[in-house]
Amino acid sequence: MNKVERSRNYQHRVRQALNKPRLQEALHRFADAYTLAREKAFAGQDFEELRNGIGKMKDEVRDNIDHYLNQFIANAEHAGAKVFVAKTAAEANAYITQLALEKNVQKVVKSKSMASEEIHLNQALRDANIKALETDLGEWIIQLAGERPSHMVMPAIHMFKEEVAELFSKETGREEPAEIEHLVKVARDQLRQAYLEADMGISGANIAVSETGGLALVTNEGNARLVTTLPKIHVALVGLEKLVPRLEHAHDIINVLPKNATGQMVTSYITWIRGAVPCADEKKELHIVFLDNGRTALAKSPHCKDALRCIKCGACANVCPVYQTVGGHVFGHIYISAIGIILTAFFHGLENASELVRACIGCRACVAVCPSQIDLESIILHLREVLGEEEGIGAGKALVFKKVMRNRKLFHGLLRAASRLQKPVTRGERTIRHLPLFFSGLTEWRTLPAIADAPLRDQWATLNQVQAQAKYRVAFFAGCLNDFVYPELGHDLVQVMNHLGVEVTMPLDQNCCGVPALYSGDRETAIALAEQNVAAMLADDPDYVITTCPTCTMALQRDFLDLLGDNPVWAERARHLSEITCDVSRFVVEKLNSGTSFEKVADPAAVTYHDSCHLKRGAGVWQQPRDLLAQTGRDLVEMAHSDRCCGFGGSYSFTSQPDIAKRILNDKISDIEATGAKCVAMDCPGCMMQIRGGLEKQGKKIRAAHTIEIMAEALPQD
Amino acid sequence: MDKKITQFIQALRNVGGVAEVVKNAADAVAHIGAHLQGPLLAPDSHSLQQAGLKDFLSQAGIEMVCDDFRANGAKAAGGLTGANFGIAATGTVVLESTDENVRIASTLPEKHFVVLDPAKIVSDYNAALPIVRKLHEQWPQVYLAYLTGPSRTADIERVLTIGVHGPRELHVLLLEGISSDFMER
Ligand code: SF4
Numbered sequence: 001m002n003k004v005e006r007s008r009n010y011q012h013r014v015r016q017a018l019n020k021p022r023l024q025e026a027l028h029r030f031a032d033a034y035t036l037a038r039e040k041a042f043a044g045q046d047f048e049e050l051r052n053g054i055g056k057m058k059d060e061v062r063d064n065i066d067h068y069l070n071q072f073i074a075n076a077e078h079a080g081a082k083v084f085v086a087k088t089a090a091e092a093n094a095y096i097t098q099l100a101l102e103k104n105v106q107k108v109v110k111s112k113s114m115a116s117e118e119i120h121l122n123q124a125l126r127d128a129n130i131k132a133l134e135t136d137l138g139e140w141i142i143q144l145a146g147e148r149p150s151h152m153v154m155p156a157i158h159m160f161k162e163e164v165a166e167l168f169s170k171e172t173g174r175e176e177p178a179e180i181e182h183l184v185k186v187a188r189d190q191l192r193q194a195y196l197e198a199d200m201g202i203s204g205a206n207i208a209v210s211e212t213g214g215l216a217l218v219t220n221e222g223n224a225r226l227v228t229t230l231p232k233i234h235v236a237l238v239g240l241e242k243l244v245p246r247l248e249h250a251h252d253i254i255n256v257l258p259k260n261a262t263g264q265m266v267t268s269y270i271t272w273i274r275g276a277v278p279c280a281d282e283k284k285e286l287h288i289v290f291l292d293n294g295r296t297a298l299a300k301s302p303h304c305k306d307a308l309r310c311i312k313c314g315a316c317a318n319v320c321p322v323y324q325t326v327g328g329h330v331f332g333h334i335y336i337s338a339i340g341i342i343l344t345a346f347f348h349g350l351e352n353a354s355e356l357v358r359a360c361i362g363c364r365a366c367v368a369v370c371p372s373q374i375d376l377e378s379i380i381l382h383l384r385e386v387l388g389e390e391e392g393i394g395a396g397k398a399l400v401f402k403k404v405m406r407n408r409k410l411f412h413g414l415l416r417a418a419s420r421l422q423k424p425v426t427r428g429e430r431t432i433r434h435l436p437l438f439f440s441g442l443t444e445w446r447t448l449p450a451i452a453d454a455p456l457r458d459q460w461a462t463l464n465q466v467q468a469q470a471k472y473r474v475a476f477f478a479g480c481l482n483d484f485v486y487p488e489l490g491h492d493l494v495q496v497m498n499h500l501g502v503e504v505t506m507p508l509d510q511n512c513c514g515v516p517a518l519y520s521g522d523r524e525t526a527i528a529l530a531e532q533n534v535a536a537m538l539a540d541d542p543d544y545v546i547t548t549c550p551t552c553t554m555a556l557q558r559d560f561l562d563l564l565g566d567n568p569v570w571a572e573r574a575r576h577l578s579e580i581t582c583d584v585s586r587f588v589v590e591k592l593n594s595g596t597s598f599e600k601v602a603d604p605a606a607v608t609y610h611d612s613c614h615l616k617r618g619a620g621v622w623q624q625p626r627d628l629l630a631q632t633g634r635d636l637v638e639m640a641h642s643d644r645c646c647g648f649g650g651s652y653s654f655t656s657q658p659d660i661a662k663r664i665l666n667d668k669i670s671d672i673e674a675t676g677a678k679c680v681a682m683d684c685p686g687c688m689m690q691i692r693g694g695l696e697k698q699g700k701k702i703r704a705a706h707t708i709e710i711m712a713e714a715l716p717q718d
Numbered sequence: 719m720d721k722k723i724t725q726f727i728q729a730l731r732n733v734g735g736v737a738e739v740v741k742n743a744a745d746a747v748a749h750i751g752a753h754l755q756g757p758l759l760a761p762d763s764h765s766l767q768q769a770g771l772k773d774f775l776s777q778a779g780i781e782m783v784c785d786d787f788r789a790n791g792a793k794a795a796g797g798l799t800g801a802n803f804g805i806a807a808t809g810t811v812v813l814e815s816t817d818e819n820v821r822i823a824s825t826l827p828e829k830h831f832v833v834l835d836p837a838k839i840v841s842d843y844n845a846a847l848p849i850v851r852k853l854h855e856q857w858p859q860v861y862l863a864y865l866t867g868p869s870r871t872a873d874i875e876r877v878l879t880i881g882v883h884g885p886r887e888l889h890v891l892l893l894e895g896i897s898s899d900f901m902e903r
Contacts, residue, residue, distance in 0.1 A: 229822065
């Protein structure tokens with residue numbers, strides 16, 4: 001399939017998924033329940049410390065894989081197990097089917113193993129005329145339905161009891177009522193005999209302990225215990241990344257995994273198996289098949305290798321707004337959601353991952369809950385760059401980034417021209433409600449702000465800056481939206497800063513922060529822009545560089561370092577810029593001790609607050625803006641899911657996935673509305689554009705404001 | 719009562735398991751008798767022997783299955799085992815199950831009864847670690863189980879449902895003075 005067909009095909013699947021409101025509702029409800037249960041399960045434990053430990057331990061194994069693998073093999077073989085290391089999926093399938101044929105195996109029972117899904121083991125067995133029966137309830141359901149898992153931990157999460165009843169009725173030849181307890185009993189009764197009849201049991205493993213040469217299985221249903229007990233042959237298919245050095249490390253994973261996967265304190269069963277244990281008066285044949293299939297290559301990828309820390313808890317799907325919107329069949333290949341994107345690229349080829357890479361909105365919700373401390377977003381960004389290099393980023397984008405954005409004067413000139421050209425559409429209003437012809441899709445579900453008549457940079461000289469003895473001299477990095485769309489935020493900023501004794505400059509050589517290019521996979525342009533901006537922002541040697549857009553903040557604090565860190569000409573300056581960059585809310589609270597600087601409004605109106613993804617999970621700022629709202633006398637009413645993405649994601653909501661973005665925005669608007677507040681505050685012009693546009697389009701009388709506006713309104717009048 | 723014992727009982731009950739302190743073997747038998755309708759798989763075990771449970775159970779008229787577990791397992795209504803130790807924080811019983819009969823008794827029947835000497839309850843995974851390591855050092859082949867409550871699933875519409883493939887009920891009977899051996903097998 002060529003790239004265009006592939007994208008079209010994918011968009012078609014997205015739209016189909018968007019037409020399943022029942023599934024979306026179920027996944028949203030699950031996410032809520034999960035979040036609460038998880039919080040409760042981790043109460044009293046230091047999650048950061050736990051995940052730091054797991055991350056380090058997994059890195060140790062990854063960097064010394066030969067040592068730990070050999071140690072495991074020696075110990076396992078000593079206990080009578082046979083160990084095979086399969087380089088590819090084909091090798092693993094061949095080993096297992098060959099073994100089954102040799103031993104005259106007719107029937108196989110399986111317990112849940114994502115690795116076996118990864119290599120399509122059932123298909124390989126079927127091709128050899130061997131019947132493999134899934135026994136995990138969820139896996140059995142999807143096997144009967146002829147589908148693949150839509151979640152790594154809950155494979156049939158996309159199905160409803162009526163559908164299950166229909167599948168089971170076909171299997172039993174009776175009419176099975178759609179009652180969950182009954183259906184569970186049907187599964188129990190139907191599968192019971194199979195354990196006793198099967199000649200081979202195939203399981204996965206959650207952990208392989210080098211110190212002992214044993215495996216650990218973390219399960220709830222009890223089928224894995226039967227699968228590993230009753231048949232005479234046990235094959236365990238284990239990804240190489242499951243190795244841990246010692247038993248205490250296994251305990252660390254056993255402690256965290258159930259809590260993070262489902263919010264359970266502990267699963268019903270942890271099963272430790274080493275060697276050829278007794279089986280029907282003989283010894284069991286235990287074969288352990290370690291699976292490489294791209295893992296060694298992944299371990300060697302400097303940007304992506306952290307993905308091997310994954311313990312397959314599935315949390316990155318649970319909290320992902322894209323997953324909640326389209327489900328795991330669309331936002332996944334075999335492996336699902338954020339980690340699925342990365343593993344797919346390495347295990348199943350970049351081609352299978354490319355649409356998924358673009359479907360990630362970059363909100364970092366996954367990064368916040370990952371128990372293995374994987375920066376999933378950064379890795380996905382890197383894959384986007386690789387894809388950009390491999391497949392190109394599209395002629396239109398390439399032109400804009402390479403020829404226009406890198407040339408600041410041309411870029412800004414075109415923006416000014418656009419401001420004039422849009423006049424017939426905006427009719428002098430501040431927002432665009434309709435666009436002509438095929439552009440009109442962009443305003444179907446939100447209005448869009450017009451480009452300002454005069455950008456902030458053209459107005460800057462006129463702004464009041466009288467500062468007798470400035471406490472600080474700060475440089476303002478405005479970013480495109482603040483500069484060209486919302487210049488009034490710059491006025492507010494100057495007023496607030498001046499009132500607090502700070503002088504603000506706006507270096508006019510600053511350009512776009514480069515994130516749009518970077519997120520589209522054009523690293524080269526991002527580097528060029530980073531260099532321009534480092535030079536511009538440091539030219540005057542300011543005390544601080546402040547921002548009103550958290551995406552810009554992350555660019556200056558994090559991305560520039562990554563882009564220029566290896567370049568001796570720029571590295572030191574990029575580091576300095578990173579250190580002095582601060583978003584405005586944090587700056588006001590922490591550097592200016594603004595405590596009593598504002599006048600409280602007499603009649604405190606209720607305000608709710610939306611946490612921007614990059615501010616909360618990138619810059620780690622969420623309390624400060626709330627403090628500021630309180631300092632200005634607002635009544636803060638928290639909305640549900642305040643830190644869930646609004647669906648903006650830059651070009652995500654314009655060109656790459658507008659349908660998904662729209663659905664995510666609608667969720668946000670419902671949450672805002674439910675608070676009853678007449679104003680929603682936020683610290684990001686991108687979120688503002690998205691949320692304001694959605695509120696306006698839906699005719700809601702709720703104001704969307706940047707926190708800096710609210711601060712400016714609370715300045716004492718003199 | 720020792721804090722670890724109360725914590726163990728609470729944690730196990732939280733996940734839908736039954737935890738009872740029994741004063742003597744007769745009480746244990748009474749509990750089992752009250753919950754069992756059918757044959758009981760009872761593999762050899764140090765704890766069970768110390769408590770003399772099997773004899774009491776036979777005398778109470780319970781049908782005891784002591785051999786050919788594979789053939790009889792599917793028909794049995796319950797299994798009875800003696801735990802190596804317990805973990806208070808999670809309400810877990812740890813069962814050395816390398817003996818296949820122990821595995822069958824604890825997986826196939828609908829109900830699983832475990833006797834545990836409360837003196838063998840340790841606080842948490844950390845405290846369990848040296849014991850688990852020692853259990854691995856004792857013999858080359860190991861099949862060790864942490865059991866926490868009944869078998870469960872949430873695979874249909876994420877609704878928690880008890881008793882899918884493993885036991886639908888887990889009863890842990892805390893009986894003092896039956897064993898101080900963490901390594902029993
Ligand atoms: S990437 Fe992290 S959150 Fe996602 S499944 Fe792996 S361990 Fe869990």
